[in-house]
Amino acid sequence: QVQLVESGGGVVQAGDSLRLSCAASGRTFSPNVMGWFRQASGKEREFVAGIRWSAGTTTYADSVKGRFTISRDNAKNTGYLQMNSLKPEDTAVYYCAASSRTVFSLSFTREYDFWGQGTQVTVSS
Secondary structure: EEEEEOOOOEEEEOOOOOOEEEEEEEEOOOOEEEEEEOOOOOOOOOOOOEEEOOOOEEEOOOOOOOEEEEEOOOOOOEEEEOOOOOOHOOOOEEEEEEEEOOOOOOOOHHHHOOEEEOOOEEEEO
């Protein structure tokens, strides 16, 4: 059973920073890709950032480019999302997702087989 466990959410003020973590565990699971998505109240889930685990190549949504950084620690099987210069519009439940398959695009939810439970990020103005 593969599990993704997120941590690091919270309530911050605009301009602050947060770092989310996503620890992958179970069997001999080794991610090929990991992504972060978010879902604000009343809105659809949207792509935030993704990383190809082996090469470390990354992709970002335009709305977070330059402010958010996705990374991974191979030894810990853990991914991270460093969020700087947070804005009220970043308020959402953040989900990490992973797959051991080779995927075409990191930004599509259908490419991911495993999802975390979500962690709330609230940014006040």
